[in-house]
Amino acid sequence: DGGITQSPKYLFRKEGQNVTLSCEQNLNHDAMYWYRQDPGQGLRLIYYSQIVNDFQKGDIAEGYSVSREKKESFPLTVTSAQKNPTAFYLCASSPGHNPMNEQYFGPGTRLTVT
Amino acid sequence: LAKTTQPISMDSYEGQEVNITCSHNNIATNDYITWYQQFPSQGPRFIIQGYKTKVTNEVASLFIPADRKSSTLSLPRVSLSDTAVYYCLVGADSNYQLIWGAGTKLIIKP
Numbered sequence: 001d002g003g004i005t006q007s008p009k010y011l012f013r014k015e016g017q018n019v020t021l022s023c024e025q026n027l028n029h030d031a032m033y034w035y036r037q038d039p040g041q042g043l044r045l046i047y048y049s050q051i052v053n054d055f056q057k058g059d060i061a062e063g064y065s066v067s068r069e070k071k072e073s074f075p076l077t078v079t080s081a082q083k084n085p086t087a088f089y090l091c092a093s094s095p096g097h098n099p100m101n102e103q104y105f106g107p108g109t110r111l112t113v114t
Numbered sequence: 115l116a117k118t119t120q121p122i123s124m125d126s127y128e129g130q131e132v133n134i135t136c137s138h139n140n141i142a143t144n145d146y147i148t149w150y151q152q153f154p155s156q157g158p159r160f161i162i163q164g165y166k167t168k169v170t171n172e173v174a175s176l177f178i179p180a181d182r183k184s185s186t187l188s189l190p191r192v193s194l195s196d197t198a199v200y201y202c203l204v205g206a207d208s209n210y211q212l213i214w215g216a217g218t219k220l221i222i223k224p
Binding site: 004040041042043044045048056058090091092098099100102103104105106107108110 | 118122146148150155156157158159160163201205206207209210212213214215216217
């Protein structure tokens with residue numbers, strides 16, 4: 001059963017703590033993405049990776065970090081430097097290296113920082 | 115960069131055809147237009163993609179006029195399960211400047 005998984009579904013943290021969101025895919029896709037979604041807004045790209053051990057900043061990378069040590073995994077760390085971290089975080093993957101290829105999304109992680 | 119504008123919300127009734135328009139006045143020559151559907155607390159799901167004229171698949175049609183400054187997603191004979199948020203995405207196959215619209219919340223009534 002191929003797909004993309006994110007865990008946990010809900011995450012609560014205190015301000016000043018770093019937190020890592022998990023994203024795993026078994027679709028054998030080359031490209032992976034992290035988006036942030038806020039109420040009433042479209043998706044905003046945080047980071048993307050086209051191949052293992054390589055990743056690029058998206059539009060809103062400040063306060064976030066990623067790694068791509070395995071093709072299947074693309075974890076996102078929300079650091080204490082992120083000024084407004086409370087949001088819905090979506091991970092996606094797509095085949096090949098064309099960013100307009102169909103993106104397959106995980107179910108998302110809702111992060112609340114207080 | 116292209117900026118996308120969509121209506122915030124729309125209502126319709128079961129069995130009707132629904133058309134949702136996205137405006138993208140500054141679309142670049144090599145940009146494509148893609149539409150996604152999102153249910154609450156889920157990730158978006160691909161619906162359809164096009165470059166110009168008309169594209170049709172088993173669930174929707176996408177109309178793009180010659181100037182490509184807008185696009186219209188057409189959902190034939192909607193049902194209650196089509197209630198969702200619909201996003202248009204504009205971007206090229208050569209870079210990662212992906213411009214997502216703010217989404218149109220479509221509510222289908224019985």
